[in-house]
Amino acid sequence: MNLPIRGKKKYICIYIKQSIMKKQNRKTFLATITTLGAGLAVSAMHMENKKNKMQVIHHVFFWLKNPDSKEDLQKLIEGLRTLKKIETVKKIHIGVPASTELRPVVDGSYSASELLFFDDLAGQNTYQDHPIHLEFIKNCSHLWDKVIVYDSVDV
Secondary structure, eight states: OOOOHHHHHHHHHHHHHHHHHTTOOHHHHHHHHHHHHHHHHHHHHHHHHHHHSOOEEEEEEEEESSTTOHHHHHHHHHHHHGGGGSTTOOEEEEEOOOOOOOOTTOOOOOSEEEEEEESSHHHHHHHHHOHHHHHHHHHHGGGEEEEEEEEEEOO
């Protein structure tokens, strides 16, 4: 049961009411309440453990050697898509500069970017040495002139 805590409390109250309406005996009722309470406690502990993890966001910007080459951009994007097969990558976003309003703080000079989400530093470290990542670098590094990486953790 993956309800938020408030949803679980409501579910438990509804379940208790239904149990009483079915006229369960005291022993069955107490066993049911104990089981539901334990499930709620485990769920709360799981949420706390997730909160204590330092999720890592890995944002990489690529500048192609041939920025006007649609073929080079497509090869890079295809290479980036292979990275989602790495088991420690929890989410991936691959993008190109958006046609947003030009302002002094907006840098749209890059060709493509990837945004990867990891549960923790260990997952990001696994990604760095993973054969799929190393293969991507081997197959695509000739396409780019410059790469900048921004890694961040939750605060």
